Amino acid sequence: MSNKKFRGTDVLLHEKRVFEPKEDVLNRSLVKNWDEEIEKGKDIEKYWAEKAEQFVWFKKWNKILDESNKPFYQWFTGGKINLTYNAVDRWIETGKRNSLAIIYINERGEEIKLTFYELYTHVNKMANALKNLGVVKGDVVSIYMPMCIESIISMLACAKIGAIHNVVYSGLSVGSFVERMNDSKSKILIAADGTYRRGKIIDLKNIVDEAILRCPSIQSVVVINHVKESYELAELSGIELLYDRLVEGESSYCEPVWLNSEDPLFILYTSGSVGEPKGVIHTTAGYMVGVATTLKYNFDIHDDDLWWCTGDIGWITGHSYSVYGPLLLGTTSIIYEGGPDFPDPGIWWKIIEKYGVTKFYTSPTAIRHLMRFGERYAKLYDLSSLRILGTVGETLNPEAWMWFYRNIGNKNCPIIDTWWQTENGMHLIAPTPTISLKPGSVAKPFPGIEADIFDDDGNSLPPGQGGHLVIKKPWPAMFRTLLNNDERFLDTYWNDFPECVFKSGDLARKDEDGYFWIQGRSDDILKVAGHRIGSSEVESALVSHPAISEASVIGKKDPVKGEVIKAFVILKGGYKFDSKLIEELKEHVGHELGPVAVIGEITSVDNLPKTRSGKIMRRILRAKDTGEELGDTSTLDM
Numbered sequence: 001m002s003n004k005k006f007r008g009t010d011v012l013l014h015e016k017r018v019f020e021p022k023e024d025v026l027n028r029s030l031v032k033n034w035d036e037e038i039e040k041g042k043d044i045e046k047y048w049a050e051k052a053e054q055f056v057w058f059k060k061w062n063k064i065l066d067e068s069n070k071p072f073y074q075w076f077t078g079g080k081i082n083l084t085y086n087a088v089d090r091w092i093e094t095g096k097r098n099s100l101a102i103i104y105i106n107e108r109g110e111e112i113k114l115t116f117y118e119l120y121t122h123v124n125k126m127a128n129a130l131k132n133l134g135v136v137k138g139d140v141v142s143i144y145m146p147m148c149i150e151s152i153i154s155m156l157a158c159a160k161i162g163a164i165h166n167v168v169y170s171g172l173s174v175g176s177f178v179e180r181m182n183d184s185k186s187k188i189l190i191a192a193d194g195t196y197r198r199g200k201i202i203d204l205k206n207i208v209d210e211a212i213l214r215c216p217s218i219q220s221v222v223v224i225n226h227v228k229e230s231y232e233l234a235e236l237s238g239i240e241l242l243y244d245r246l247v248e249g250e251s252s253y254c255e256p257v258w259l260n261s262e263d264p265l266f267i268l269y270t271s272g273s274v275g276e277p278k279g280v281i282h283t284t285a286g287y288m289v290g291v292a293t294t295l296k297y298n299f300d301i302h303d304d305d306l307w308w309c310t311g312d313i314g315w316i317t318g319h320s321y322s323v324y325g326p327l328l329l330g331t332t333s334i335i336y337e338g339g340p341d342f343p344d345p346g347i348w349w350k351i352i353e354k355y356g357v358t359k360f361y362t363s364p365t366a367i368r369h370l371m372r373f374g375e376r377y378a379k380l381y382d383l384s385s386l387r388i389l390g391t392v393g394e395t396l397n398p399e400a401w402m403w404f405y406r407n408i409g410n411k412n413c414p415i416i417d418t419w420w421q422t423e424n425g426m427h428l429i430a431p432t433p434t435i436s437l438k439p440g441s442v443a444k445p446f447p448g449i450e451a452d453i454f455d456d457d458g459n460s461l462p463p464g465q466g467g468h469l470v471i472k473k474p475w476p477a478m479f480r481t482l483l484n485n486d487e488r489f490l491d492t493y494w495n496d497f498p499e500c501v502f503k504s505g506d507l508a509r510k511d512e513d514g515y516f517w518i519q520g521r522s523d524d525i526l527k528v529a530g531h532r533i534g535s536s537e538v539e540s541a542l543v544s545h546p547a548i549s550e551a552s553v554i555g556k557k558d559p560v561k562g563e564v565i566k567a568f569v570i571l572k573g574g575y576k577f578d579s580k581l582i583e584e585l586k587e588h589v590g591h592e593l594g595p596v597a598v599i600g601e602i603t604s605v606d607n608l609p610k611t612r613s614g615k616i617m618r619r620i621l622r623a624k625d626t627g628e629e630l631g632d633t634s635t636l637d638m
């Protein structure tokens, strides 16, 4: 081993609050003793096989985990299964036949409710229609739609017949949309004509019209008239078909195609910090087992729950926990087309009150945004139906955690801060409702997940030292490769450490209790006077000042210190950005994190560059600061 020891990150956020599970949460919980469950997970094959038994298999697997070609792991090989059958058809035979599968709502207050039976017939009609368009197993179908029932129907219809869906976020520009359709050689596009956003109609049809001219592989476009009442035939091009007419007259029965466990289920593009977007590939059986199991235990899902995940289907959160996860558990969910602050920042709380949502899963960026408007909106509504709250996507800074806990959960709801990635498919590190919670920590790896912190040489670091967050054992919902790019798959995730350890690209540390604390992307690390500091910790310290609602930090070259911290902050209403506040913020960060965290410069901004899924893009702040090229901006929310 070389001497080049990764010393880890030097500054640690000293968050000491701990919240123990309440009596009623413990009583209700499916699993009382999480440590036992974690212990069971040590035999990963046995653990996941037990979970897989709970689904309907056309043919059972021969091998639980095939490690013969690492890291191209395979799960449940030899098995035959259909995901849509397990998410929808299965419930038709049970008492859930007429229960609600989906409650769709939009910002205009319109509502559509679908029972499992209704969803089943819609999916079957669409699946038959796709077959009539010539779609066969293995074909790629792109979906460019907002959160609406047809987008979910389309995903499930693809999965029913073995077509691979490629959902492209409906806010992406023409260029990125075209790139994703061409890279995946999509045969069919299913697109909505528009979406509602903040009281306006956003036209998607014109983007589609432009895009298909540049996508030679597309043979047909199915147009969903989502915002427009009707279309004249003359308004459609030769390859465009209207969804309503297409499914009309189709049979409401469709035989599921029994797929091999490892047949691809979907492609989902995720942007890298450098280079082209990556087409992440997920397969059928392992994804199904991983997603359903993590949702069930992390959010303690019962039959009477009303689940609401605000993640858009354009992102992995939407795939795993707005669409597949809840349906696989037979849970009713809310699908909402709209943002958190229109017509006012109370809209989400109003929906929770009206429908009696019990489990609510959202993003830290949405919470920090809503915090800016104070507590008064939450106070207008009765949120007592809520039992569990959760977040994903970024660090839930301790202050935001407390705000969510107090104002939305009324100190009764555990907060499940889940760490995972598009590549992971499912939660990998997260608390469960029955364990102690620490604001700002993602708690422990899920049973069957072996996570660790490594230095650059692949040595495991002791508690308290930050380093690379790695996963040492395979898990069922893991991505299988990057589309057409095994080499990039190996280089980005597997080659840095021996023995096929997955490198997440995030920095984290463990504490003495084995709780994980995410410190940010390793690309965003700060190096001040030789000290390595995780961006999240400085940002959490800034957000813990009462004047600040959001913050982002980057390293800025400095002739003396090598790098100093430059902070971009968004002020809460009622505060003035002046030299007094700047001094106070610098002192506050020094007080919270220690003398190493010297902030060189603070700028007040109205907005931070974010991905459309709400993540702060520090790389854009850095590039703008130095005047360098912005790189891949396809997911930047402009």
Ligand code: WTA
Residues within 6 Å of the ligand: 270, 315, 316, 317, 391, 392, 393, 394, 395, 396, 417, 418, 419, 420, 421, 422, 423, 442, 504, 505, 506, 518, 520, 521, 613
């Ligand atoms: C970040 C989202 C801190 C992390 C499901 C990861 C988080 C990236 C958390 C993946 C969390 C996700 N705390 N950071 N709880 N969850 N991240 O692919 O940097 O859109 O690598 O998947 O988001 O983002 P992705």
